[in-house]
Amino acid sequence: MTQRAHRAAQAECSVLLTGVTGFLGREILCQLLTESNAHVSCLVRARTAAEARNRLIAALDALFGREAARMLQARVSAVRGDVTLPRLGMTPRRREHVLRRTTHVIHSAASVRFDLPLADARRINGGGTVAMLDFAQEAFRRGRLQRMVYVSTAFVSGRHREPFAEDQLDVGQRFRNTYEQSKFEAELVVHARQQTVPTTVVRPSIVIGDSRWGATTTFNVIYWPLRVYADGLLRLAPADPSLPVDVVPVDYVARGTIAALFDGQAGTTYALAAGERASDARVIGALAARAFGVAPPRFVSGVLGGVMVPLVSSALRVGPWRRFGNAARQYLPYFRDGSRFDTRNATGLLGPQGIEPPSTSQLLEPVLEYARSTDFGRDRTAVAARQRDVSRQRRLALTRSLEAQPVG
Numbered sequence: 001m002t003q004r005a006h007r008a009a010q011a012e013c014s015v016l017l018t019g020v021t022g023f024l025g026r027e028i029l030c031q032l033l034t035e036s037n038a039h040v041s042c043l044v045r046a047r048t049a050a051e052a053r054n055r056l057i058a059a060l061d062a063l064f065g066r067e068a069a070r071m072l073q074a075r076v077s078a079v080r081g082d083v084t085l086p087r088l089g090m091t092p093r094r095r096e097h098v099l100r101r102t103t104h105v106i107h108s109a110a111s112v113r114f115d116l117p118l119a120d121a122r123r124i125n126g127g128g129t130v131a132m133l134d135f136a137q138e139a140f141r142r143g144r145l146q147r148m149v150y151v152s153t154a155f156v157s158g159r160h161r162e163p164f165a166e167d168q169l170d171v172g173q174r175f176r177n178t179y180e181q182s183k184f185e186a187e188l189v190v191h192a193r194q195q196t197v198p199t200t201v202v203r204p205s206i207v208i209g210d211s212r213w214g215a216t217t218t219f220n221v222i223y224w225p226l227r228v229y230a231d232g233l234l235r236l237a238p239a240d241p242s243l244p245v246d247v248v249p250v251d252y253v254a255r256g257t258i259a260a261l262f263d264g265q266a267g268t269t270y271a272l273a274a275g276e277r278a279s280d281a282r283v284i285g286a287l288a289a290r291a292f293g294v295a296p297p298r299f300v301s302g303v304l305g306g307v308m309v310p311l312v313s314s315a316l317r318v319g320p321w322r323r324f325g326n327a328a329r330q331y332l333p334y335f336r337d338g339s340r341f342d343t344r345n346a347t348g349l350l351g352p353q354g355i356e357p358p359s360t361s362q363l364l365e366p367v368l369e370y371a372r373s374t375d376f377g378r379d380r381t382a383v384a385a386r387q388r389d390v391s392r393q394r395r396l397a398l399t400r401s402l403e404a405q406p407v408g
């Protein structure tokens with residue numbers, strides 16, 4: 001199919017997207033609006049329909065600048081809902097309306113907290129996925145739904161030491177936290193229901209800022225150790241310098257998710273990860289040291305590194321360190337065991353479309369610069385100025401895309 005015919009076909013599509021107020025969901029919305037012609041219904045948590053609309057308008061304004069929502073009113077709408085509530089918390093009439101319209105579903109909403117009690121993580125990540133599958137199954141039974149994409153995580157691999165293949169899931173792995181475990185369990189359910197809902201799974205690795213502008217809205221996971229080094233709080237890294245670190249930019253993950261939605265195979269899993277291009281802790285430490293003008297971290301591995309992790313963890317429970325303690329305890333397990341991901345399916349799908357993850361050094365340059373210039377999001381004036389620049393660029397791309405849409 002030509003690009004033009006592809007986009008014309010998408011104009012008949014309506015995507016129900018969850019997680020649009022979050023880091024990845026917002027970028028998926030951006031790409032759906034600029035790179036496809038599909039209509040997008042966004043499931044948003046809110047007390048009232050008006051509040052749901054306002055939350056969507058805020059997301060669109062942040063993406064494309066003020067008044068974007070007016071420009072996009074034919075393309076995007078808000079649906080008040082909550083994936084943990086019966087029937088997604090929609091009124092019967094609203095649910096019926098969305099069911100009749102939906103041809104595709106992207107389920108990105110989740111709790112990405114590592115420290116939730118298992119029952120809570122299961123309720124949101126497992127129960128929420130079951131509720132979305134129920135909705136998709138009903139739309140499929142009526143002959144409308146073509147595909148659901150479930151956004152999982154590459155870290156369903158848990159502490160598995162070998163490169164984790166896209167067709168692997170349950171290999172008896174142990175998990176670092178309730179997030180990994182609940183996402184693993186949710187994926188098991190997605191596979192079990194494959195006969196009744198045609199689902200494609202995408203597994204991003206660690207998602208960081210945009211590959212062009214470095215922009216991000218969340219400074220967690222890999223940003224946490226970077227910030228600790230940049231602030232000069234810790235010079236020792238309790239890790240092997242060859243620890244694999246697999247990071248991908250948010251725009252790559254959004255593009256990969258949309259390609260999986262329209263062109264991927266049902267029943268197939270795509271690892272949206274750097275894979276063989278992933279770097280290691282030494283390279284990342286050196287790049288960060290250069291960007292922040294500090295000395296590179298000294299790596300402490302082997303037996304000493306092994307005792308250092310619990311020691312650092314306990315030391316951070318007291319005194320001035322306490323506020324770092326919680327984050328440290330969540331992220332330190334990732335210093336001990338790295339994960340590697342095989343990306344054969346994703347490369348096969350995305351390579352021919354020219355969608356590929358950048359090398360780590362290429363990616364970290366804008367990402368570290370954004371972190372430095374906004375002081376890891378703490379300098380609100382700098383954040384606002386950068387956001388204005390980025391939304392100007394996005395708006396240009398959107399305007400070009402809207403002008404190129406098939407008429408009629």
Ligand SMILES: NC(=O)c1ccc[n+]([C@@H]2O[C@H](COP(=O)([O-])OP(=O)(O)OC[C@H]3O[C@@H](n4cnc5c(N)ncnc54)[C@H](OP(=O)(O)O)[C@@H]3O)[C@@H](O)[C@H]2O)c1
Pocket residue numbers: 018019020021022023024025043044045081082083084107108109110111112124128151152153154183203204205206207208218221
């Ligand atoms: N970030 C990463 O590095 C990474 C890596 C691999 C995979 N992933 C996966 O990518 C997806 C998105 O992650 P993210 O980083 O964008 O997370 P995020 O920024 O925390 O966003 C989470 C989104 O889920 C929504 N949500 C949470 N509970 C909900 C509920 N009960 N009903 C409806 N919506 C709910 C949130 O809405 P509210 O605004 O109402 O809270 C928000 O829009 C997740 O499935 C995650 O597992 C992320």
